[in-house]
Amino acid sequence: MAMSTETAAQAFEQFCDNRLFEGIKPDVLEEIAPGVHVRRLHEGEVIFREGDPADSLYLVGKGSVKISKTGRGGKQETLGFIQSGSFFGEMALLDGQPRSAMATAAEATVVGTVNEGTFQHILELAPSRLHMNFLRSVTERLRSVNAHFISEVMRTERLSLVGSMANTIIHDLKNPICIVRCCSDLIASESNDPRLRELTSMLDGAVDGMLAMTQELLDYARGSTALVKQPVSVWRLLDELKQQSLRLLPGKNIQFVKRIRYDGTVKIDLARFTRVLCNLIKNSREAMQNGGILTITTDLVKDQFVLRISDTGKGVPPEIMPRLFEPFVTHGKAHGTGLGLAIAKSVIEAHAGRISISSVHGSGTTVDIRVPATAPDAAMV
Amino acid sequence: MANEDNNGTRQTASELNNLLQIISGTSAMLENIWEGSAGSDKYFSMLRASVQRAEQIAAQLVAQAGGVGHKVLMHPELAALAKKNVPMSKPAPKKPRILVVDDEQMALVLSEQVLSRAGFEVVTTESGFECLDIFRSRKDDFDLVLLDFSMPFMDGDEVFRRLREISISVPVVLTTGFIDEEKLQSLMHEGLAGFIRRPHSAEELVTYLRALLESVRSARAADKLRGIAAAV
Numbered sequence: 235m236a237m238s239t240e241t242a243a244q245a246f247e248q249f250c251d252n253r254l255f256e257g258i259k260p261d262v263l264e265e266i267a268p269g270v271h272v273r274r275l276h277e278g279e280v281i282f283r284e285g286d287p288a289d290s291l292y293l294v295g296k297g298s299v300k301i302s303k304t305g306r307g308g309k310q311e312t313l314g315f316i317q318s319g320s321f322f323g324e325m326a327l328l329d330g331q332p333r334s335a336m337a338t339a340a341e342a343t344v345v346g347t348v349n350e351g352t353f354q355h356i357l358e359l360a361p362s363r364l365h366m367n368f369l370r371s372v373t374e375r376l377r378s379v380n381a382h383f384i385s386e387v388m389r390t391e392r393l394s395l396v397g398s399m400a401n402t403i404i405h406d407l408k409n410p411i412c413i414v415r416c417c418s419d420l421i422a423s424e425s426n427d428p429r430l431r432e433l434t435s436m437l438d439g440a441v442d443g444m445l446a447m448t449q450e451l452l453d454y455a456r457g458s459t460a461l462v463k464q465p466v467s468v469w470r471l472l473d474e475l476k477q478q479s480l481r482l483l484p485g486k487n488i489q490f491v492k493r494i495r496y497d498g499t500v501k502i503d504l505a506r507f508t509r510v511l512c513n514l515i516k517n518s519r520e521a522m523q524n525g526g527i528l529t530i531t532t533d534l535v536k537d538q539f540v541l542r543i544s545d546t547g548k549g550v551p552p553e554i555m556p557r558l559f560e561p562f563v564t565h566g567k568a569h570g571t572g573l574g575l576a577i578a579k580s581v582i583e584a585h586a587g588r589i590s591i592s593s594v595h596g597s598g599t600t601v602d603i604r605v606p607a608t609a610p611d612a613a614m615v
Numbered sequence: 616m617a618n619e620d621n622n623g624t625r626q627t628a629s630e631l632n633n634l635l636q637i638i639s640g641t642s643a644m645l646e647n648i649w650e651g652s653a654g655s656d657k658y659f660s661m662l663r664a665s666v667q668r669a670e671q672i673a674a675q676l677v678a679q680a681g682g683v684g685h686k687v688l689m690h691p692e693l694a695a696l697a698k699k700n701v702p703m704s705k706p707a708p709k710k711p712r713i714l715v716v717d718d719e720q721m722a723l724v725l726s727e728q729v730l731s732r733a734g735f736e737v738v739t740t741e742s743g744f745e746c747l748d749i750f751r752s753r754k755d756d757f758d759l760v761l762l763d764f765s766m767p768f769m770d771g772d773e774v775f776r777r778l779r780e781i782s783i784s785v786p787v788v789l790t791t792g793f794i795d796e797e798k799l800q801s802l803m804h805e806g807l808a809g810f811i812r813r814p815h816s817a818e819e820l821v822t823y824l825r826a827l828l829e830s831v832r833s834a835r836a837a838d839k840l841r842g843i844a845a846a847v
């Protein structure tokens with residue numbers, strides 16, 4: 235068993251300077267010591283889950299504890315960390331409600347469990363100090379949650395500002411850039427000079443980069459509105475991918491493998507879904523500068539169409555993983571807007587689906603997309 | 616906080632200007648070698664007008680995000696020594712050797728062509744790591760380093776600091792589509808010789824680098840640069 239429980243008065247020493255006991259006399263602490271049970275936890279071990287009945291509060295000896303709550307789409311959102319010398323889990327003990335969040339050991343951690351009986355005992359022995367320590371703890375947490383909330387609100391406002399800014403600028407930029415593209419084509423068509431061909435192809439490359447950036451900004455500013463969903467066969471989707479993106483792989487020394495275990499229909503906005511996938515494939519291509527294998531798999535799991543894109547590239551550094559779907563987060567890309575994954579997330583979520591990324595830095599990345607499949611008899615595109 | 620708010624805009628402005636640099640540089644070269652029909656001139660005037668329009672829009676974006684609006688800046692002590700109206704054709708005492716660092720290959724090709732034609736000897740490198748490697752083994756070979764600011768893995772800021780650790784005497788000029796005033800001032804304070812904002816024309820780059828190298832020569836002759844920690 236990963237967790238071991240022990241009751242030992244001598245082990246209590248590591249909790250003596252816990253904030254819960256601040257100002258409480260040593261003889262009182264000595265009396266309650268046998269009621270504190272020591273638990274040694276390994277990293278990631280769950281102490282309690284959201285909704286669990288509450289019967290104890292916890293003192294953190296060594297290590298730290300992560301407090302998280304189920305957020306949108308069932309994802310665990312981290313609320314904060316309880317450090318060594320502090321305590322948690324007291325609210326549910328006071329109001330008798332089930333646990334409102336989940337507590338997990340953030341590293342190898344030692345906690346002291348104070349059950350309801352021991353808690354009552356401390357209350358009887360040192361009521362005023364305990365109340366004061368509680369009040370202080372609750373106030374501090376309230377301040378911290380407030381600060382977190384305000385920074386989140388500001389972040390959301392910031393992103394919406396960026397959206398409106400992008401919209402105006404890209405509309406202005408698209409015109410001159412399209413004219414540059416036309417002029418370049420016309421100039422190229424009037425001469426066979428290889429130096430000139432080389433320059434016009436450089437010009438085209440830069441124009442392509444600029445158009446791709448403006449398209450991404452446009453998609454981002456537009457958000458998830460105006461999706462035109464229709465039933466599409468998986469083969470049709472793959473065909474679109476092949477035309478727009480997959481055909482480029484062999485030239486980059488990338489082997490393409492497909493594992494089609496579901497080839498039915500799926501209800502999607504073909505153009506925007508394809509753009510998302512092309513963007514992901516482009517990311518994979520850029521992650522495999524020295525070649526590699528790109529694998530696309532399709533499955534049907536509980537009425538969900540599951541599409542995975544895996545590469546054997548350099549992977550995503552762990553430090554940017556938590557912010558991967560935030561706009562303007564890029565890693566090692568020239569001419570990236572940092573919007574690709576933010577757009578992918580909004581488009582997939584607009585399909586009532588989910589997108590997640592797992593990656594091992596140095597050995598590859600897998601993107602997992604799940605959207606509801608359609609009824610098999612729906613008219614296909 | 617204002618800086619964080621503008622992060623996305625700054626990144627966009629920087630990337631758009633980098634691409635515009637390539638577009639305007641390539642267009643100018645196309646025009647130089649054009650030998651097609653006379654009637655095709657209109658394509659070039661359309662091209663010039665469109666690039667100019669795109670540059671104006673990108674400049675608005677730079678202003679909106681609080682970026683440096685000047686096209687070029689020189690360290691104040693060098694600027695004080697700069698002679699006005701340095702002629703484009705003025706011959707240098709010896710062919711100046713420039714190390715150009717940019718992660719974008721197309722930008723490197725253009726810089727190399729422009730600078731070689733203008734009489735510089737050019738060494739190019741695609742990453743900060745490679746730049747440091749070359750510089751470490753040949754640090755007395757270069758008269759100037761022209762450094763791109765936004766590069767993956769090791770950005771211009773870090774490359775500049777590491778170059779400084781190897782040599783405090785080589786002038787480093789930063790080139791970027793976006794940099795905020797505060798950042799630029801702090802780099803200048805640490806001995807950055809100058810800055811040229813993208814997109815810029817071939818003439819702007821060449822004139823600027825010549826003026827800067829001339830100031831560096833004057834400064835060395837007069838030993839006047841104590842204020843920037845003998846940075847150049």
